Amino acid sequence: MSDPSTPPADLVLVTGGSGFVGAHCVLALLQAGYRVRTTIRTPARAADVRAQLTAGGLDDPGDRLEFAVADLTRDDGWAEAVDGVRFVLHVASPFPTSQPKDPDELIVPARDGALRVLRAARDAGVERVVLTSSFAAIGYGHAPTDRAFTEEDWTELDSGRAVSAYVQSKTIAEREAWAFVHDEGGELQLATVNPVGILGPVLGPDVSSSVELIRMVKEGRLPRLPDVHFGVVDVRDVAGLHLLAMTRPEAVGQRFLAIAGDVMSAQEVALLIRGHLGEAAGRRVSTKLMPAWMLKAVAPFSRRVRDSLPDIGTVRRASAEKARTMLGWSPRPREEAVIATVDTLPTYRSHRS
Template identity: 90%
Template sequence: MSDPNAATPPSPPSADLVLVTGGSGFLGAHCILALLDAGHRVRTTIRTPARAADVRQQLAAGGVDDPGDRLEFAIADLTSDDGWADAVAGCRFVLHVASPFPSSQPKDADELIVPARDGALRVLRAARDAGVERVVLTSSFAAIGYGHPPTDRPFTEEDWTDLDSGRPLSPYVQSKTIAERAAWAFVAAEGGALELATVNPVGILGPVLGPDISTSVELIRLVKEGRLPRLPDVHFGIVDVRDVAALHLLAMTRPEAAGERFLAIAGEVMSAQEVALLIRGHLGEAAGRRVSTKLMPEWMLRAVAPFSRRVRDSLPDIGTVRRATSQKAITVLGWSPRSREEAVIATVDTLPTYHPRSR
């Protein structure tokens, strides 16, 4: 195993060792914090040794200055088989959090689909071969609520995004759906004793620990800084990153979670305008003055779309409301998420400390 710190050798196999893939990411870092707080030892994958410092900086921002020998690093990438056998060695559980999530959609959907699908299968295959008890895969509401005709019914874990509906689906939506379906198919056909659970969050917000921010957090930054003079008429679900991490731990340890999907959302969806109004009110009159709450008419969006990929990507969602429910996670696992408002405000309050770069 590659240890970028080279200070101590990897810890010996233990039933208490958990692998987190993508520990330098927004959700990955919060999962590490939750695991350390729960008393687990953690090994996390990073693509290059230099990323170890990023992980440690985020943990420090989250209140863990020195995890000592309870944190290890392994070099592995979703696009290569190299390193995965060493990464999972001795682990009882795996949280597979790493997945491509671009700030804009690529022209070729395979740029997202291939690493998401093949990366998940690499992790699952290595976990099975190493005797890992359970893998928790971070999927997405994107694998649940798209490609369907308009409905007022809340989506649940029983729903799957319809890739053959003929409705426009972004490369990201396709990648999450294909990757999760491939994971379930692998475990059913070749998984042996390996257990799988998935967590399917909506837009993840909450405390920002470092400069690598998610696409959802980037939207909050743009609104806060007044860089969206007019808002698209879009609606989206919100969940706090700390609660998504907590749900991963519940899905990892609770026996009844094996073989199940768990949708993560805090309450009802919000419109971009509602989010902007919340941010404006929280910042106060002076700082909130630059936050626009004006909607962009659809005709204007369509006029701008040829010149902005971000706007083009949003067009299929204009005016569409996709409701969802986390009743299963609440009832089966006892999950109790923070409010959507708290998630938004926590994001706003932690953004000024950093100079964000979208991942």
């Protein structure tokens, strides 16, 4: 029990608390002693958030957890959501398992939702917003390069190179957020966290596309692997970086890439999973690569394959040196993130609501 004479802890709003990253942010904040309010799209999702906290080892947050119903596509509810809040972690954003035909299906809610949250935060006198952006806003649309991307880089949407709707949405939303704070934000502070592929303990049914890839590899649903490389970071470390960006004075006005070590290939991930599962369970995990000609042959019949073609054989490295040196962030090894995903997957099936 807390001392009743102690002033209540700061109240933090987390948008999208029922999502993969959002739930881990709520968990990390409660474990650190904060009071948390999280937005959900419908009251029924409150049970999902509580179930994920229990899965994460926190049985009863008591009155330190509350809920606000708000949707990124509507103005209703946001003034109430930010009332009395000191910090906001804006985590909620659309993340599809496949790319929509119309990019605006992702761009508009990501951009307008971020601006809704920032506007409400400014009007309520919130001190700082930490926006969950992505490496997608940093490392795409560029000519091939061996150098590691940093926070100084921005994805180039007008380079003529193929850029997915999701990448467009994250880039546009983050740029619009910085422009809003600069032009209309008043005293409102902003920092962004730009993770690569997020893996780690699965607490509930709403997971990232990166986790879905691990599920498909583990269950043997990829008889041939695409020649893709991607960065990995543990969701617990992403949540921890959000808290550092929320509280550290030097984080104001800064972007922070989140990656653990170097990139991994799909084949390296499959080999790691197979070795972890052991001979019997790992037998179904394929480590064979799909030739480029085969991918191109399948592409006309599969939107998912078509979406992946620009990434085949491309290596995009990133550096987390800034987060390490400026904030003292120290992520878990990438292998630990992969294994934690594998070990927590069996209980859950992804769904979107």
